[in-house]
Amino acid sequence: MNVLITICARGGSKGINGKNIILLNNKPLISYTISLARQLGKQYDAEIELSTDSPEIKETAKSFGLTTEYLRPGALATDRAGKIAVINDLLQYAESKYNTSYDYLIDLDVTSPIRTSNDISEGFNLLQQDPQAFNLFSVSPAKRNPYFNMVEQNESGYYQRVKQKESFLSRQSAPEVFDMNAAFYIYRRAFFNLHPETPFTDRTLVYVMPHLCVDIDHWDDLSFIEYLLEKGLIELP
Numbered sequence: 001m002n003v004l005i006t007i008c009a010r011g012g013s014k015g016i017n018g019k020n021i022i023l024l025n026n027k028p029l030i031s032y033t034i035s036l037a038r039q040l041g042k043q044y045d046a047e048i049e050l051s052t053d054s055p056e057i058k059e060t061a062k063s064f065g066l067t068t069e070y071l072r073p074g075a076l077a078t079d080r081a082g083k084i085a086v087i088n089d090l091l092q093y094a095e096s097k098y099n100t101s102y103d104y105l106i107d108l109d110v111t112s113p114i115r116t117s118n119d120i121s122e123g124f125n126l127l128q129q130d131p132q133a134f135n136l137f138s139v140s141p142a143k144r145n146p147y148f149n150m151v152e153q154n155e156s157g158y159y160q161r162v163k164q165k166e167s168f169l170s171r172q173s174a175p176e177v178f179d180m181n182a183a184f185y186i187y188r189r190a191f192f193n194l195h196p197e198t199p200f201t202d203r204t205l206v207y208v209m210p211h212l213c214v215d216i217d218h219w220d221d222l223s224f225i226e227y228l229l230e231k232g233l234i235e236l237p
Contacts (some may be wrong), residue, residue: 003035003046004094004102008086010108011054020110021060025229032113034064036237039117051090053077086193107185111216113236115183123207127186134191137203139178140213147174181213
């Protein structure tokens with residue numbers, strides 16, 4: 001089994017400037033993802049590749065043992081560039097560099113550090129057990145439900161429930177839905193042959209995280225994780 005692990009870390013961020021290398025518990029945020037990637041690299045005998053447009057991120061990654069000669073193309077370094085295109089470009093680079101074709105690709109998002117190697121192993125097992133599935137990503141139970149308490153503006157300018165197909169009087173009776181938490185994504189190589197723009201296919205699986213997971217988009221997310229660390233309620237790799 002040939003596995004590639006990818007870490008994608010763009011230099012720009014509108015929510016938190018320099019988010020990927022901001023300090024969390026006195027360590028750059030990206031260091032936690034590198035640490036987990038190196039654990040998984042040993043477990044799966046996998047190569048690890050970094051995609052970034054930032055020299056500062058490259059230097060920070062190097063200080064934690066991850067070096068790369070790859071530099072993300074400018075067209076893929078904007079806030080409008082899709083993540084799948086970014087990963088695919090790095091995949092093509094790695095396959096050329098190592099003169100190989102990968103069976104699986106594991107992508108670890110820098111901004112979602114509350115995850116364990118066991119999470120990835122269990123998710124990987126789920127994907128391997130279904131040979132028809134193209135990919136899998138991690139999710140958490142959603143706090144809001146589009147069948148019950150999420151609304152959107154309609155064509156007349158008024159607001160209605162997002163899902164109108166059926167009427168549910170309680171959240172508990174509505175279909176279960178999940179939030180994508182960005183902790184990890186696992187792809188079969190065949191996924192990229194579909195030339196997708198998003199991680200959604202008609203054969204996509206999810207791994208429901210059995211513990212808290214926080215994706216850092218804003219300062220309050222960072223403060224929340226720092227609070228959890230201070231209270232000893234979470235551990236990071």
